Amino acid sequence: MTTDLLRRVSLVLRADPSRVIAKLFLPGQETLANGVSRADQVIHRVLAMREDQVTRTLADTMHRFGDRHADLPGILCGHFELVAHRLPAGSEISDNRAALIGAYFTQEYSIEAAALFNPSMVAHPDQSGLGPGELRFVMSVRAVGEGHVSSIEFRTGVLTDDGDVRVDEEGRHLAPGRPGSRTISREFLSAALEEDATLAPVGDVLSLLPEEFDAADVERAVASVHHDRLTRGSAEAAIERIRGIMARNYRVHFSSERPLSERVLFPVAPDESHGVEDARFTLFVEDTGESTYYATYTAFDGVNIAPRLIQTQDFQDFDISQLIGPAAKNKGMAIFPRRVLGRYLALSRWDRESIGIASSADARQWGDAGTIQTPEQPWEVIQLGNCGPPIETEAGWLVLTHGVGPMREYAIGATLLDLDDPTKLIGALTEPLLTPDANEREGYVPNVVYSCGALRHGDTLALPYGCSDSAIRVGFIDLPRLVDRLVSD
Numbered sequence: 001m002t003t004d005l006l007r008r009v010s011l012v013l014r015a016d017p018s019r020v021i022a023k024l025f026l027p028g029q030e031t032l033a034n035g036v037s038r039a040d041q042v043i044h045r046v047l048a049m050r051e052d053q054v055t056r057t058l059a060d061t062m063h064r065f066g067d068r069h070a071d072l073p074g075i076l077c078g079h080f081e082l083v084a085h086r087l088p089a090g091s092e093i094s095d096n097r098a099a100l101i102g103a104y105f106t107q108e109y110s111i112e113a114a115a116l117f118n119p120s121m122v123a124h125p126d127q128s129g130l131g132p133g134e135l136r137f138v139m140s141v142r143a144v145g146e147g148h149v150s151s152i153e154f155r156t157g158v159l160t161d162d163g164d165v166r167v168d169e170e171g172r173h174l175a176p177g178r179p180g181s182r183t184i185s186r187e188f189l190s191a192a193l194e195e196d197a198t199l200a201p202v203g204d205v206l207s208l209l210p211e212e213f214d215a216a217d218v219e220r221a222v223a224s225v226h227h228d229r230l231t232r233g234s235a236e237a238a239i240e241r242i243r244g245i246m247a248r249n250y251r252v253h254f255s256s257e258r259p260l261s262e263r264v265l266f267p268v269a270p271d272e273s274h275g276v277e278d279a280r281f282t283l284f285v286e287d288t289g290e291s292t293y294y295a296t297y298t299a300f301d302g303v304n305i306a307p308r309l310i311q312t313q314d315f316q317d318f319d320i321s322q323l324i325g326p327a328a329k330n331k332g333m334a335i336f337p338r339r340v341l342g343r344y345l346a347l348s349r350w351d352r353e354s355i356g357i358a359s360s361a362d363a364r365q366w367g368d369a370g371t372i373q374t375p376e377q378p379w380e381v382i383q384l385g386n387c388g389p390p391i392e393t394e395a396g397w398l399v400l401t402h403g404v405g406p407m408r409e410y411a412i413g414a415t416l417l418d419l420d421d422p423t424k425l426i427g428a429l430t431e432p433l434l435t436p437d438a439n440e441r442e443g444y445v446p447n448v449v450y451s452c453g454a455l456r457h458g459d460t461l462a463l464p465y466g467c468s469d470s471a472i473r474v475g476f477i478d479l480p481r482l483v484d485r486l487v488s489d
Helices: 038-047 051-068 072-086 095-104 186-195 200-206 215-224 235-248 479-488
Strands: 006-014 020-024 106-110 115-123 135-144 150-159 165-167 178-181 250-253 276-285 291-300 305-312 317-322 344-348 355-360 370-373 383-386 391-393 396-404 410-417 425-428 455-457 460-467 471-478
Touching: 006 165, 020 072, 038 072, 038 095, 051 072, 051 095, 072 095, 072 106, 095 106, 115 276, 115 455, 115 460, 135 276, 135 455, 135 460, 150 276, 186 200, 186 235, 200 215, 200 235, 215 235, 235 317, 276 305, 355 383, 370 425, 396 479, 410 479, 425 479, 460 479, 471 479
Parallel strands: 115 471
Antiparallel strands: 006 471, 020 106, 115 135, 135 150, 150 165, 178 250, 250 317, 276 291, 291 305, 305 317, 344 355, 355 370, 383 396, 391 396, 396 410, 410 425, 455 460, 460 471
């Protein structure tokens, strides 16, 4: 079913297995029967090669794979540096042999081998060179590759003045960004440790940290604490907790020369090992007029899930932050695009089946969520959640929702909240805006339509959505008529 409020366009984005990154490959973590690691054995075999074999093998590798990556020699050099400590003491090797060792510790990983779905859409930071009535956008997409590991990719394009969408041709040389440390505050660290039930034993280290610090400051503080003080009780376990928290708070940098469609947010922290999922981007505007892009996503380690926060000004540098507090416990947080009564607000599915609202002073520590909408309609009986950050209209905050009904079919609906007090529900659709049609039912997860965020373009709402976890389509919603329907229902 599709209401008369939504119009699909012909655009369909599908997964492309040829979009690959070159990532570190360790040939087996186990040791052999003689106690030697497989990695050591690989290195010794390369060291035993004649120089002419090295030259030919490296040349063949570059010929076959070089044009698939923007800087394959640099990638191989970087991977060699990560395993160079395994070389026999005193080894001196040629640049070619070092590069070839790097190649044996490199693999191509197909970012989109399994699926492409669950997009969100925001206005692009560069709106130059457009025609009248056009709006350039950035679309985040969830890509799934080998082992069902999710990453976050991007597409760019234009919403036209005649109600259509153009997507730019994507770049071919994908690469994850360069991860690095970022600062957090002692207050945030203490709150995160308290949430993990880790308290007093780290006092010696905490006392040596400045108010704002990074991972290097933590290691200096640990080193400066006398060993017999550090190892008392459960202190060493607590120190590992601190290191774990620092690992969850990091920065990713991309070269400005790399097109946005070639930038991939690939798992970095240990608790993201099985994927970074469902980014919900919004352009957040401060009371001063300054703006930044926020997004929440789900970190997955194969067993546990946790919400994380992305912050960026330009889609070149991304700050990743851990979220803590009672409301930050499940999937589907979505941040409002401005403060309300001086505080950050976020939609939260804290109880796993209803929509709630939580507030924060810093967008990182979230208190209790208050439930504002529970499943009521037949198409949302199993669970109800958001389909992206709220969209401000003159009549209220428009929230696109997802509901799960019979046969685990996902549908998209809509809710309207009061502008001044978003805990007040003005209205909700009694029937879905969108359900899977015959062309959208089949896929990796059948019978699903799902979005992580729409973009307002005048009186139209552009809704990118995933189809059965296998493709992306776009629908256009008549915004005034939708709001009227929500008020009258």
